[in-house]
Amino acid sequence: MKKKICLVLMLCIFAFNGYAQENFKLMFYNVLNFPLEDAVPNRLQYLELILNDYRPDIFMICELNNTNGAQTILNSLQFINPDYQSATFELNTSDDNISDQNDLQNLIYYDSSKFILESQTIVTSIYRDFNHYRMKIKSVESNINPVFIDIIVCHLKASSGTANQALRFQMVEDLIAYLDTLPADINVVLAGDFNVYSDSEPAFQELIDTDNNNNIDFIDPADQIGSWHNNTNFIDVMTQSTRTQTGFGGSTGGFDDRFDFIMTSENMQTNPEIKFIENSYKVFGNNANVQCYNQAINSSDCDGVDYSSFIRNALHNFSDHLPVTLELQTNQSLSLEEFTTITAMQFIGSNVINDVLKLKINPLAQLKTLTINNNLGQVIKTISVKNSLYIEENMSSMANGIYYITSQELQDKPLKFIIAN
Missing domain, CATH: 3.60.10.10 (Endonuclease/exonuclease/phosphatase)
Structure with missing residues (x-):
């Protein structure tokens, strides 16, 4: 057998x-x-x-x-x-x-x-x-x-x-x-x-x-x-x-x-x-x-x-x-590669902004939403990604300070930016 x-x-x-x-x-x-x-x-x-x-x-x-x-x-x-x-x-x-x-x-x-x-x-x-x-x-x-x-x-x-x-x-x-x-x-x-x-x-x-x-x-x-x-x-x-x-x-x-x-x-x-x-x-x-x-x-x-x-x-x-x-x-088979990490998002320009947050989103990350948190971890804003490659979000109503961008789809550490009007 x-x-x-x-x-x-x-x-x-x-x-x-x-x-x-x-x-x-x-x-x-x-x-x-x-x-x-x-x-x-x-x-x-x-x-x-x-x-x-x-x-x-x-x-x-x-x-x-x-x-x-x-x-x-x-x-x-x-x-x-x-x-x-x-x-x-x-x-x-x-x-x-x-x-x-x-x-x-x-x-x-x-x-x-x-x-x-x-x-x-x-x-x-x-x-x-x-x-x-x-x-x-x-x-x-x-x-x-x-x-x-x-x-x-x-x-x-x-x-x-x-x-x-x-x-x-x-x-x-x-x-x-x-x-x-x-x-x-x-x-x-x-x-x-x-x-x-x-x-x-x-x-x-x-x-x-x-x-x-x-x-x-x-x-x-x-x-x-x-x-x-x-x-x-x-x-x-x-x-x-x-x-x-x-x-x-x-x-x-x-x-x-x-x-x-x-x-x-x-x-x-x-x-x-x-x-x-x-x-x-x-x-x-x-x-x-x-x-x-x-x-x-x-x-x-x-x-x-x-x-x-x-x-x-x-x-x-x-x-x-x-x-x-x-x-x-x-008709050949590709060799298997080790898993490589991707950069899910990055700032367009500096991470110090006046009124508009500009991000480039990697579509491979398949992000659905982004969350803006303040220094205390409180959710200040939620941004819908909708498979966009570029995000421009008006932040003029938010106070000066340090903020963090997170997403439920990511395990990475939050991305930090500073509002300095």
Whole structure:
């Protein structure tokens, strides 16, 4: 009897492992000269709303200005999930012989409970660097059968015209020459602001390699190949511009271009160890509403069931681009991590206030209410959280002194603040 039980148990374990799968959420975003572009006050809060809503496992960006901006975004991600880490920030080197402004960089952030950053490499081109990040899935099987994802983040030359098309093509040729030195069977994700207007552009044709001359060919997981510019047939993959009014920074003109992409190597369509999930490619904030053409993304013309006016307003205020997202799937099982604590709430600014208490709430804490207590432990005020990310509470009626914030959902020690009018 014991032998039969053991055999059944072994078969169950085998079956469980055989059908194990994990999904990963990817997001690429042109963050519009972050943090130097300051036309919109407190722009970071809109990015935090976006990140909290999607919670990517891998977050890839371009148009990052400096180390301060890199750390600021990491701080925001770590407030949502302390497991987030980033690659090392590196200045653009490709423009050293042109302008050497070094004001637009790429970077990647990732959930370190799911991925290990194995290496990072700068790939130079005629205009801007490509950044190559080799990620390993942190799985139970990683020691005997490691699965890697080679992620390349880019920002091709902007603007229309044959001269700019030629520069984009030359940049892509530099990338292809680099990829030709790597194994043909690696799993590659290429994410970036391509600035292409049509699939007929030489740069895009070089990526999809219809002549089969490249070591690694790319496919469009959205399966939306065509002439995207000013073509409402492709409204669901358009990413730029989110704005029609000036004064926000970036481009205006409304929604009419597909500039932002996540593409994968062809093998990631069918590779069970790591592949993209069919129909998971989305433009975050795009409701595929044809009335949105040439409109601002936060207008009622862009309404739909997938993305609310609240999140579309955050997207409108943060950047002139929309993020693109894609989900990947592996047949491996993630390794178990030790429990990590989270910061449930923190002050926005100082804990010494005049009349308004400002807090940022971690949604993972799942707080329902906050309680304000005085020095004697008496409840002075109760604040409803209602899944809010930000709390602003008027405290002008309260006397000067020391107060404490607690919650029934928390075991942490109270958060102290001082009212000093």
